[in-house]
Amino acid sequence: MAFISSSILDIAEILKQSDIAAIPTETVYGLAGNAYDQVVLKKIFELKQRPFFNPLIVHIKSATDLDLVAAHIPPQAQLLANTFWPGPLTLVLKKQTHILDLVTAGKDTVAVRVPNHPVALELLQQLDFPLAAPSANPFSSISPTKATHVANYFEHTPLPILEGGECSNGIESTIIGFENDVAVLYRMGSIPIEAIEKVIGPLKIKTQCEATPAAPGMLSKHYAPKTTTIQSDTILESIHANTTKRIGLLSFKNRFEHESIVAQKVLSAKGDLAEAAACLYDALHELDQLQLDIIIAERFPEQHLGRTINDRLARATKK
Ligand code: TXA
Ligand code: MG
Numbered sequence: 222m223a224f225i226s227s228s229i230l231d232i233a234e235i236l237k238q239s240d241i242a243a244i245p246t247e248t249v250y251g252l253a254g255n256a257y258d259q260v261v262l263k264k265i266f267e268l269k270q271r272p273f274f275n276p277l278i279v280h281i282k283s284a285t286d287l288d289l290v291a292a293h294i295p296p297q298a299q300l301l302a303n304t305f306w307p308g309p310l311t312l313v314l315k316k317q318t319h320i321l322d323l324v325t326a327g328k329d330t331v332a333v334r335v336p337n338h339p340v341a342l343e344l345l346q347q348l349d350f351p352l353a354a355p356s357a358n359p360f361s362s363i364s365p366t367k368a369t370h371v372a373n374y375f376e377h378t379p380l381p382i383l384e385g386g387e388c389s390n391g392i393e394s395t396i397i398g399f400e401n402d403v404a405v406l407y408r409m410g411s412i413p414i415e416a417i418e419k420v421i422g423p424l425k426i427k428t429q430c431e432a433t434p435a436a437p438g439m440l441s442k443h444y445a446p447k448t449t450t451i452q453s454d455t456i457l458e459s460i461h462a463n464t465t466k467r468i469g470l471l472s473f474k475n476r477f478e479h480e481s482i483v484a485q486k487v488l489s490a491k492g493d494l495a496e497a498a499a500c501l502y503d504a505l506h507e508l509d510q511l512q513l514d515i516i517i518a519e520r521f522p523e524q525h526l527g528r529t530i531n532d533r534l535a536r537a538t539k540k
Pocket of ligand 1: 277309354357394
């Protein structure tokens with residue numbers, strides 16, 4: 222049985238004993254363990270049923286620890302770290318030689334970030350190693366934004382889960398890498414592209430990639446509910462095309478009326494993209510439990526966090 226604990230010290234002890242635990246961050250819950258311990262890393266991959274070609278993110282307690290894991294920090298990377306850390310920005314940088322192949326999937330780069338969550342930061346303060354942590358969901362399913370989401374996924378595993386409340390951002394970190402010191406966006410995330418470009422100028426975008434993805438958050442099917450899900454620009458038309466079905470509706474700010482709608486989630490009645498992003502996964506988790514025939518998700522405005530939300534919904538709706 223997975224169990225939820227509020228004791229940072231207890232979880233720190235567990236992690237020091239070469240075990241793994243789920244921990245809160247401001248984006249989503251992570252499945253964390255000592256990034257320097259091969260046995261621990263194997264446990265993470267095994268529990269998550271994650272393919273070894275998919276590397277992990279290393280969580281450090283402060284930007285001053287960055288050179289413990291990264292061997293080369295391009296000027297733009299330093300600028301982004303200074304601007305957004307602690308926060309939902311992951312930098313992919315040339316790795317230090319001691320960073321294990323299991324963390325990086327054999328690449329010569331490592332993904333690293335400083336989480337902006339008081340519980341995660343206090344936990345990292347208790348440890349003399351960084352934490353490798355993928356999102357705490359089985360491979361390709363919806364990321365968890367509450368301790369109970371993690372507990373539901375791993376109900377038959379003796380996994381400790383550190384309580385940290387609801388994740389305030391609710392969508393994974395934005396991932397930026399550097400190719401010949403030029404910034405490249407690998408995964409849209411909690412920090413909108415526009416905010417990054419304000420700091421370092423135009424970004425090269427490489428988020429669509431199939432065969433050997435630079436960041437498998439890019440795999441075209443990911444973040445997926447079990448229920449058939451479609452994305453729609455014209456909600457009423459989509460409802461009318463599915464009237465014989467039990468419909469779950471996921472909309473941005475408007476509520477819709479139709480007898481086939483069994484459940485409806487309005488992500489932000491006041492039309493706030495950050496609020497919508499924060500509730501997105503919880504709404505998908507809830508709708509996915511209702512034995513619906515179809516989830517119809519409204520397409521968001523293609524700007525700021527709307528782009529990230531559309532990106533996740535597009536991957537969630539992929540067959
Ligand atoms: O917000 C987040 O980033 C959360 C929290 C827990 O920090 N973590 C998260 O981890 O979303 P995960 O494992 O679900 O996604 C990590 C992504 C994957 O798409 C992986 O391919 C990419 O980071 N990644 C890791 N190392 C990489 C590398 N060296 N080069 C390119 N992409 C990398
Ligand atoms: Mg993930």
